[in-house]
Amino acid sequence: MRLDKFLKVSRLIKRRTMAKEVSDQGRILINGKEAKASTNVKVGDELTIRLGQRMVTARVDLIQDTTRKDAAAEMYTIIKEERIGSPEF
Template sequence: MEKLRIDKWLWAARFYKTRSLAAEEIGKGRVQINGVEAKSSREVKAGDEVSLRQGPLTRTVEVMGISNQRGGAPVAQLLYKESEESLARKALAAEQGRLGQEPATTLEHGRPTKRDRRDIEKAQGQGWDSRWSASAD
């Protein structure tokens, strides 16, 4: 076997959990072969350079082998060789992630709960005592 569809190869090399996820990422334009945007049916062969985006990280790998069966991680790592530049970007992203969290990830989404609202009102000095009352004081 000399050539294989890129979606099957990405699945076999364990970049994506399912072949449909690989095809979806290819359809979104997040995978390039030799600098050209790929389609799912595009065939990949040994020596091709594949660039793919996984989250905020762009990985560049060289195809070393072809397999249409998904094996274990050690077997899958034999199918490609990641470039030095890509490994440096990966290490830098890991270091940045270790040093500080993204502020947006700590935000809670949605409306505050009853408990949150009470905490907010307590912090602002508002409570039942400070509210307007219909009593004739």
């Protein structure tokens, strides 16, 4: 499955166009390598996503073309979530 579609279906990112923009900006890594929106995602892959001031690392557990909102979280496991860059006052 394409990276942008997986991010949308799993609800890690709410809209597919936003997932495409984020990946095309080089803010998503799959197994440590920069990934584009069209990169294929497989079960067991580790995604690292930089969203604003957060860095989320998730493992792909399940691939489905469609899913209900309550079942979307079963598609991945959050390994690590951290804030990056702290504001200086």
